Amino acid sequence: MLAPHGAGSAGRVISQFMPATSATRIIANGRVWSAVAVPAERAGDCAAHPAAIAVQQGRIAALGLARELQQRFPDAELLDVGGRLVTPGLIDCHTHIVHAGNRAAEFERRRAGESYQSIAKSGGGILSTVAATRQASVQQLVDAALPRVDALLADGTTTLEIKSGYGLDLDTELRMLRAARAIADLRALSVVTTYLGAHTLPPEHGGDSDGYVQRLCTEWLPAVAASGLADAFDAYCETIAFTPQQVDRIFAAARQYGLRVKLHADQLSNLHGARLAARHGALSADHLEYTDEDGVSALAQAGTVAVLLPGAFYFLREQQRPPIEALRRAGVPMAVATDCNPGTSPLSSLLAAMNLAAVEFGLTTAECLAGVTRHAARALGLQDSVGTLEPGKWCDVAVWDVAHPAELVNNLGARPLHRRFWRGQPDA
Ligand code: DI6
Ligand code: FE
Numbered sequence: 001m002l003a004p005h006g007a008g009s010a011g012r013v014i015s016q017f018m019p020a021t022s023a024t025r026i027i028a029n030g031r032v033w034s035a036v037a038v039p040a041e042r043a044g045d046c047a048a049h050p051a052a053i054a055v056q057q058g059r060i061a062a063l064g065l066a067r068e069l070q071q072r073f074p075d076a077e078l079l080d081v082g083g084r085l086v087t088p089g090l091i092d093c094h095t096h097i098v099h100a101g102n103r104a105a106e107f108e109r110r111r112a113g114e115s116y117q118s119i120a121k122s123g124g125g126i127l128s129t130v131a132a133t134r135q136a137s138v139q140q141l142v143d144a145a146l147p148r149v150d151a152l153l154a155d156g157t158t159t160l161e162i163k164s165g166y167g168l169d170l171d172t173e174l175r176m177l178r179a180a181r182a183i184a185d186l187r188a189l190s191v192v193t194t195y196l197g198a199h200t201l202p203p204e205h206g207g208d209s210d211g212y213v214q215r216l217c218t219e220w221l222p223a224v225a226a227s228g229l230a231d232a233f234d235a236y237c238e239t240i241a242f243t244p245q246q247v248d249r250i251f252a253a254a255r256q257y258g259l260r261v262k263l264h265a266d267q268l269s270n271l272h273g274a275r276l277a278a279r280h281g282a283l284s285a286d287h288l289e290y291t292d293e294d295g296v297s298a299l300a301q302a303g304t305v306a307v308l309l310p311g312a313f314y315f316l317r318e319q320q321r322p323p324i325e326a327l328r329r330a331g332v333p334m335a336v337a338t339d340c341n342p343g344t345s346p347l348s349s350l351l352a353a354m355n356l357a358a359v360e361f362g363l364t365t366a367e368c369l370a371g372v373t374r375h376a377a378r379a380l381g382l383q384d385s386v387g388t389l390e391p392g393k394w395c396d397v398a399v400w401d402v403a404h405p406a407e408l409v410n411n412l413g414a415r416p417l418h419r420r421f422w423r424g425q426p427d428a
Contacts, residue, residue, distance in 0.1 A: 101132025
């Protein structure tokens with residue numbers, strides 16, 4: 001059964017895993033970190049409190065003492081989680097998890113001293129994944145992505161953003177988006193799709209990027225919007241991709257077709273992408289290594305989420321860190337995501353992404369956890385339905401075998417997930 005249901009302003013999330021029963025369940029005996037109260041600024045700790053969660057039709061009906069919830073819902077099935085840490089299910093708000101091909105050889109070229117930009121200019125990089133993805137059917141794309149998706153699920157992920165952007169022609173982009181929707185039908189998780197129509201210029205355009213932008217705005221964007229396969233639109237604003245002027249034009253078109261926008265901004269140079277994203281009311285501006293104070297205040301004013309992608313920073317051995325202290329001071333919500341992609345961030349663990357955000361960027365435990373829950377939900381426009389444990393939201397929950405929340409960030413390579421609940425249903 002395909003059951004469409006509301007997923008906030010970013011659009012639809014479809015899955016056959018809608019809980020079929022209306023049975024009430026109580027997740028009892030947990031130490032709950034709800035992500036509702038995130039300690040301010042540098043405060044490091046995430047206090048977890050003993051609590052139980054009542055679930056009805058996949059949503060959180062109430063939080064409180066198990067005794068009280070049992071009185072209120074006497075028929076509820078009780079599920080004791082043995083005093084373990086309970087957090088919102090994790091949300092990966094930036095991935096390129098659907099793609100074909102293999103770029104491990106580029107890893108070796110970079111180890112031998114070549115730069116990402118020079119590999120891209122020689123036909124490698126994004127374009128090599130484009131060539132492989134254009135050869136792949138929807139089924140092949142799904143088959144290739146599922147092991148990476150399963151790795152994320154095994155680390156407690158319950159909501160996943162998936163971008164297209166390795167097709168760069170209409171047919172392949174639509175196949176990528178269909179593969180992303182298919183993943184939501186095959187696994188117990190919510191998928192949000194993004195049409196990354198302006199990732200890089202494909203070779204058949206002979207260097208005519210303005211011509212590409214023209215077709216994107218007048219042909220492909222309306223077609224993708226009409227297909228209903230995309231919940232949002234993304235672009236890559238960079239010297240090796242599209243200029244701010246081009247992105248400005250593309251964003252205006254995307255918004256005209258009803259798509260919320262987000263931007264790969266200021267990753268390798270400061271093209272003032274953060275300000276550009278903010279001016280278009282973007283859901284998020286992502287990367288931000290080279291963003292300046294002006295860009296930070298634009299994000300703060302627009303309410304645009306800063307999505308930090310420490311995996312790409314780490315794999316590319318970048319030296320310039322995002323302006324974390326300025327983002328903090330300005331109160332910009334900071335999300336953390338994997339950027340799971342075959343080139344700059346072959347990473348499929350949000351726990352590892354949190355560790356990198358803490359070690360490389362200096363985020364606190366609380367900031368890391370808020371970054372993969374509450375703020376990641378906002379980056380997807382889903383803040384009303386997921387990201388915190390509050391009555392009315394989906395009961396997307398991760399239960400962890402740890403004594404202290406900091407272990408989720410600290411223990412690189414550990415597999416502390418005890419159990420995952422998606423929409424109130426525990427994994428088998
Ligand atoms: N996200 C992207 O889309 C690009 N970099 C990044 O962090 C390119 C990814 C790739 O090399 O395939
Ligand atoms: Fe990316």
